[in-house]
Amino acid sequence: MKPKSAAPGWVADGVGMVDTGGYGQSHTVACYVVKGERSAALVDVGYSPNWRQTADGLAGLGIAREKVEYIFLTHVHLDHAGAAWEASREFPNARIVVHEKGIRHLIDPSKLVGATRAGFGDQSAHVGDMRAVQPERIWPAREERYDLGRRSVEPIFTPGHMPGHMSLVTDDGVLFAGDAVCVKHGGLGLIPAGSPPVYDVRGAVKSVERLEEAKPTVTFAPHFGQYPQTWRELEHHKDAIQSWEGIIASKVNEGLDHGRICAEMRRHLLQEAEMKESDLDGYSSEVLLGRLLGMTVEGYMGYLLAPRP
Numbered sequence: 001m002k003p004k005s006a007a008p009g010w011v012a013d014g015v016g017m018v019d020t021g022g023y024g025q026s027h028t029v030a031c032y033v034v035k036g037e038r039s040a041a042l043v044d045v046g047y048s049p050n051w052r053q054t055a056d057g058l059a060g061l062g063i064a065r066e067k068v069e070y071i072f073l074t075h076v077h078l079d080h081a082g083a084a085w086e087a088s089r090e091f092p093n094a095r096i097v098v099h100e101k102g103i104r105h106l107i108d109p110s111k112l113v114g115a116t117r118a119g120f121g122d123q124s125a126h127v128g129d130m131r132a133v134q135p136e137r138i139w140p141a142r143e144e145r146y147d148l149g150r151r152s153v154e155p156i157f158t159p160g161h162m163p164g165h166m167s168l169v170t171d172d173g174v175l176f177a178g179d180a181v182c183v184k185h186g187g188l189g190l191i192p193a194g195s196p197p198v199y200d201v202r203g204a205v206k207s208v209e210r211l212e213e214a215k216p217t218v219t220f221a222p223h224f225g226q227y228p229q230t231w232r233e234l235e236h237h238k239d240a241i242q243s244w245e246g247i248i249a250s251k252v253n254e255g256l257d258h259g260r261i262c263a264e265m266r267r268h269l270l271q272e273a274e275m276k277e278s279d280l281d282g283y284s285s286e287v288l289l290g291r292l293l294g295m296t297v298e299g300y301m302g303y304l305l306a307p308r309p
């Protein structure tokens with residue numbers, strides 16, 4: 001069955017978005033393309049099972065295979081980098097650019113794939129497989145301008161969601177935040193992109209502040225889409241990351257376990273959005289407020305319960 005997804009399109013000057021149809025659902029996992037005069041760059045490539053659809057989306061935008069010079073991976077989680085091995089074959093001239101901490105996972109993804117599939121349990125078919133990328137195709141990211149011909153893209157290291165996480169900003173202020181910003185889907189409020197075992201909350205807040213300093217004019221998120229009025233929007237994301245810490249800390253102090261805290265956060269999100277359980281679609285109910293919320297809470301608990309120096 002072909003997964004549902006929004007049509008690919010040009011969402012800003014020389015910036016294209018492809019809905020990868022992650023989890024068999026539209027508006028869950030996006031990847032982006034930036035076009036310069038000489039070449040193009042991709043930002044993330046999505047899960048492996050969705051690669052054919054993603055590649056077709058890129059072709060539909062008129063991106064020629066040999067023109068892709070860089071494939072930037074914001075980080076190595078499978079919803080961003082799972083299809084990197086397929087993308088490296090599809091785009092033979094592209095350098096795969098990733099934070100140096102992620103390189104070993106691209107060369108040997110077995111640990112990452114095992115942990116991800118375990119985390120998703122009976123839903124792990126969505127995650128699929130990830131095969132090794134040839135080491136000679138991989139380049140460690142540097143915080144410098146990557147030129148595409150009258151357009152450039154620059155990584156900004158934004159640890160928090162994971163240590164080897166980066167965002168990217170173009171020379172004209174288009175920000176691809178990756179999971180440095182929260183998740184937003186289906187009418188629900190912001191859900192911080194915490195991840196197990198430890199979500200570095202302080203690092204995540206500092207990273208959003210670094211993005212604010214870059215003064216972006218528009219922000220694109222992988223999960224999902226465009227955030228206008230970027231400065232205020234980034235403040236909302238920072239507030240959400242911090243307020244979740246406070247709420248989860250109080251529940252940990254009350255002695256609630258992971259399952260109870262997830263149930264309470266689920267209730268909190270529904271209440272905040274003035275929604276009922278019956279308003280949720282299957283993806284929101286089972287994946288977003290199920291597995292993914294569980295991972296976010298686990299990451300916060302790991303952070304709160306970790307010994308402080």
Ligand SMILES: [Zn+2]
Nearest residue numbers: 075077161179
């Ligand atoms: Zn991630």
